[in-house]
Amino acid sequence: MNAPLRYLHLPPEAPLPPHPFSQPFRAVVAAEVMVSPDWMSAVSEWLVDGGCLFAMAWGLQGTYWDTAIDEANLEKYEFGKIPENRFVMTSWHDDESLGEVFWFCKNLAHHPSVDLRATLILHISPVPDEPAYRQSYDAA
Template sequence: MQEKPVKYLYLQPDAALPELAGLQRFKLILIVESEVSQMWMWEASRWLVLSGCRYMLAWGKECGAWQEAVDEANLERFDYGEIPEEDVVMTTSHEDDDLEEVFWFAKNRAKHPAQDLAETLMVHIGETDKRTEFEDLYKST
């Protein structure tokens, strides 16, 4: 399956979470450059899982905590019972990697065990929008 171009979504810390229209099941690159409240991180994790995130690569501040929160959100979604294989959310955190390495991994190694994820969403949480910078970096890897 041909991978579609990456979509970019910029969020300010603790901002309202928009509806993710037009996405079904997708791969997520989460770039966290700003601190957020713990409540917002958990709310955002639930939002991502319910919106169709099935593979999340977290990079930046507290990326290990984000990985835990997304894992927990998916368990919670299924009342801590058995999760259907197609709804398993794969998660990785990349605290020791450069962003270029995360982009390469997303393109070349991040595969879901039960389905092809042709769509990739890049969610950037920070103080300023860096769409052009991150899209250019993604294309160059």
């Protein structure tokens, strides 16, 4: 896959940076630490507002991340009808390796109405590990 890939490390509870893409994208949320519900909601809103249309949650609190992103998408449209090209697909991967999630991202994470060419690896951890995450993504 020869598409834009960005790695973003966020320590827990950190301020959110500018959005990584100016186009719709898919995101793998790799959470290595527990975070507060408020910060999880803020990150989820940031993803939705930034154009994330397919989010895969892996690691700690995976089902909570999945739900928080779904809720952010619903809230953005005041719990009404979400336009098809703005509907965020979500999945969580509690029982899979990171490599399996990256394979899913590259091969199966497609949006029904928008071509997603960009991918964000959102690494939530006290310390960054971009080389290992990129290597795992490339190998998937």
